[in-house]
Amino acid sequence: MLPSEEVFAAAISVLSFENNDCIVVYDGKGIFSVALIGMIRVFEHDKIRIFDRGLPRWRASGFDIK
Secondary structure (H helix, E strand, O other): OOOOHHHHHHHHHHOOOOOOOOEEEOOOOOOOHHHHHHHHHHOOOOOEEEOOOHHHHHHHOOOOOO
């Protein structure tokens, strides 16, 4: 079930995302990212990427985490 547009917008605003930002999605096991990307696309945000091999590789690569 998807959240309402208002709930989704509130969650995104807490994370300081804007419409022109590229969102990089990753998770601990690499299996939930695709579902999250689908939800984000429903709310018309198309600049989304999956980071291969999940959160452990993201951290090992030295990227920021918000």
